[in-house]
Amino acid sequence: MTVLLVEDDAPFAEALAAELRACNHQVTIAGDGRAALACVDRDRFDAMILDRMLPRLDGISILERLRADDRTLPVIMLSARGAPGEKVEGLEAGADDYVVKPVATAELAARLQAVVRGRRWPAGGGAAGGAASADTLRAGDIVVSPSRFRAWRNDEPIDLVNLELKLLAEFVRNAGSVLTRAMLIERVWGYDFEPTTNLVDVYVRRLRQKLTANGADDPITTMRGVGYMLRG
CATH class of the missing domain: 1.10.10.10 (Winged helix-like DNA-binding domain superfamily/Winged helix DNA-binding domain)
Structure with a gap:
């Protein structure tokens, strides 16, 4: 699976990317919101793991832009902010899942599989x-x-x-x-x-x-x- 990891904490991003690569995922890291959108415009990804608090453009704004452009890229919002209202805001903005840090890599990988599986619909008639x-x-x-x-x-x-x-x-x-x-x-x-x-x-x-x-x-x-x- 090709994954875009959007995270401005570089040490955390590198560690998480290494763990996901060990699970046979290909991971690209974007360190801020605008870089993330540039990556989506340039390359194809199966899923995005998106931090909420980011420089230049926050995670909620990224989600809103993606969904306004009818992009159906599966997105898991991964954030240290886990208040009930914050989770709901992320889901309402278009996140497929909302996970609070810290999270076990195995659980995150399973959630990735779940959100991607829901988008892989076979082509065909009605x-x-x-x-x-x-x-x-x-x-x-x-x-x-x-x-x-x-x-x-x-x-x-x-x-x-x-x-x-x-x-x-x-x-x-x-x-x-x-x-x-x-x-x-x-x-x-x-x-x-x-x-x-x-x-x-x-x-x-x-x-x-x-x-x-x-x-x-x-x-x-x-x-x-x-x-x-x-x-x-």
Whole structure:
């Protein structure tokens, strides 16, 4: 995997890059925000590990620029700042994951694999054309194929990151039933506790935006104080 590591702490960056290279990743280091954007313009990367506090251009601004330009490069924000509101801000800006320093290299490498896997969708036709696989899930006009990391609405593909697709698949599997935030946290994120942040609400909001991007109605109902339900 080719990884762009954006980190202004040079000793830390070199140490982390060495550990990732030992995991068979190719790593390029950018020491500030503008250098990071220049690297993205010049070279192709499978993923970016992005520090939040950077000279010249901070991590949130980099994310906003990437997403405004419709760049779908998977990004893990890696920061010493881990307050709930800061995590939510990073996710809302477009990060696929938010990891607080320090983190074990093995965990970071696993998270890299997860965010990249969610973007490697095979090319091919839409669900109606027979491209959907045997694990296809359907609810109304929404189709999800978890094994192929693909989703459609009204036969139009939806560009989802890994966690968004997992969230949509969980909704489709349970269409017509209420899913609490605690249930979603356990089934989508794999946590056995409900965090104090509004992480689920952030991802539901992002999912809603993509499901309604072409003017379609919002298929997700908010059950106030309880959770959410996808209408079947």
